[in-house]
Amino acid sequence: MTLIEKVKAAIEREHLISGGAHIMAGISGGMDSVALLHILHRLGYALTAAHLNHSIRGAEADADEAFVQDLCATLGIECVTRKTDVPALAKEGGLSLEMAAREARHDFFRTFSPRCIALAHHADDQLETFFLRAARGTGPAGLGGMRFFQCLENAVGTPRLRNQIIFIRPMLGIRRSEISQWLEKEGLEWREDASNSDESIPRNFVRHQILPNLGKLNERAAENILRTMEILRDEEDHPEKASRRREARDRLIEFGVNPTFDAVERFIEFSSRTDGTTLLDLEGVRITNEYGKVGRAVLGEPKTVEMEEGTGILRGPWQASVSLEKIAGREVSVRTPRPGDRMKPYGMEGSKKLQDIFTDLKIPKAQRADWPVVTCGGEIIWLPGYHIARGWELGSETEPALHLFASGIASTH
Numbered sequence: 489m490t491l492i493e494k495v496k497a498a499i500e501r502e503h504l505i506s507g508g509a510h511i512m513a514g515i516s517g518g519m520d521s522v523a524l525l526h527i528l529h530r531l532g533y534a535l536t537a538a539h540l541n542h543s544i545r546g547a548e549a550d551a552d553e554a555f556v557q558d559l560c561a562t563l564g565i566e567c568v569t570r571k572t573d574v575p576a577l578a579k580e581g582g583l584s585l586e587m588a589a590r591e592a593r594h595d596f597f598r599t600f601s602p603r604c605i606a607l608a609h610h611a612d613d614q615l616e617t618f619f620l621r622a623a624r625g626t627g628p629a630g631l632g633g634m635r636f637f638q639c640l641e642n643a644v645g646t647p648r649l650r651n652q653i654i655f656i657r658p659m660l661g662i663r664r665s666e667i668s669q670w671l672e673k674e675g676l677e678w679r680e681d682a683s684n685s686d687e688s689i690p691r692n693f694v695r696h697q698i699l700p701n702l703g704k705l706n707e708r709a710a711e712n713i714l715r716t717m718e719i720l721r722d723e724e725d726h727p728e729k730a731s732r733r734r735e736a737r738d739r740l741i742e743f744g745v746n747p748t749f750d751a752v753e754r755f756i757e758f759s760s761r762t763d764g765t766t767l768l769d770l771e772g773v774r775i776t777n778e779y780g781k782v783g784r785a786v787l788g789e790p791k792t793v794e795m796e797e798g799t800g801i802l803r804g805p806w807q808a809s810v811s812l813e814k815i816a817g818r819e820v821s822v823r824t825p826r827p828g829d830r831m832k833p834y835g836m837e838g839s840k841k842l843q844d845i846f847t848d849l850k851i852p853k854a855q856r857a858d859w860p861v862v863t864c865g866g867e868i869i870w871l872p873g874y875h876i877a878r879g880w881e882l883g884s885e886t887e888p889a890l891h892l893f894a895s896g897i898a899s900t901h
Contacts (some may be wrong), residue, residue, distance in 0.1 A: 526657065539568070613631045616695055619698055628720045744833075809882055810880040820864045843856075
């Protein structure tokens with residue numbers, strides 16, 4: 489899907505623009521807002537561009553204004569500009585430059601009619617907001633970040649009244665790198681704000697120091713944070729959806745499936761079906777749905793466990809991958825269950841008795857005594873048919889791993 493198609497899909501999915509609506513597009517002249525203006529123009533929306541010269545950067549700010557006026561003239565888009573002395577407003581009001589600029593923009597937007605303002609906030613802005621608010625201290629509502637749709641003078645979720653100022657953010661789910669690549673591919677120009685490199689500004693510090701290093705923690709860290717923010721927004725704005733997610737998460741843990749965002753979403757959709765008998769495989773675990781009644785497939789009995797070193801992450805009830813670095817040269821052995829055995833399942837807090845896990849998995853009592861248990865350093869690291877232990881997982885597909893294989897058969901019931 490192209491960038492333009494993604495923006496169009498977001499507008500339709502989030503119901504951001506009604507048919508025939510006239511849109512004010514806030515444009516600074518920077519990369520993000522220039523991309524949004526071009527995209528909305530190509531999608532055929534009736535547009536007026538709005539540019540506020542903050543008077544913070546002197547001649548550079550005046551050049552930004554001239555650039556925006558020239559761009560709009562080229563595209564045949566009406567352009568409304570205003571010049572405001574934001575440094576003076578900040579001094580008079582005892583505000584930071586950032587807060588004074590924000591209030592000046594809102595005052596500017598209040599002069600428009602209609603009052604639907606398209607803003608160019610994107611996914612990286614969301615990530616920056618997450619870290620800034622987390623560092624400052626906030627609750628789930630704050631960590632949820634910005635919304636695709638926001639009424640300036642009313643809380644999220646209030647009716648869209650005629651005189652309200654409405655912000656829409658069609659690019660909120662798109663990463664900055666994708667926007668930059670699209671502009672370069674299209675040969676489109678934009679203005680660079682030199683102050684964006686000033687890392688004494690907290691947002692710039694997050695942008696230049698924290699976000700580029702997220703991948704060192706986890707190659708999907710940014711994606712996972714954005715999905716967490718989506719869940720937090722849903723819990724704040726749609727409590728009933730949050731309740732469904734919690735129920736789905738609990739069921740997946742019961743079935744021995746790591747309750748990732750994707751797994752939860754797929755399970756919610758799967759469990760809502762009532763049209764017959766259907767199957768869903770998640771991480772090698774087979775889940776059944778018989779006319780709306782959801783359950784886990786009955787597992788057969790594993791006979792042996794084989795091991796080999798390699799890379800990549802194997803998933804499923806009868807194969808697993810554990811960190812070779814964590815093993816650190818110690819012996820990995822296979823034994824049968826002992827009274828009082830416990831393990832710390834990956835994806836769960838605390839520990840759990842093997843006896844309780846066998847019961848949850850509906851393993852026949854006659855099979856439990858001979859069920860293989862994989863250990864290292866006196867700790868259970870994998871129970872075939874279930875999960876590896878927490879702390880033994882791999883951080884990425886490229887880390888050295890010990891692959892474990894157990895013979896077994898999954899049968900439905």
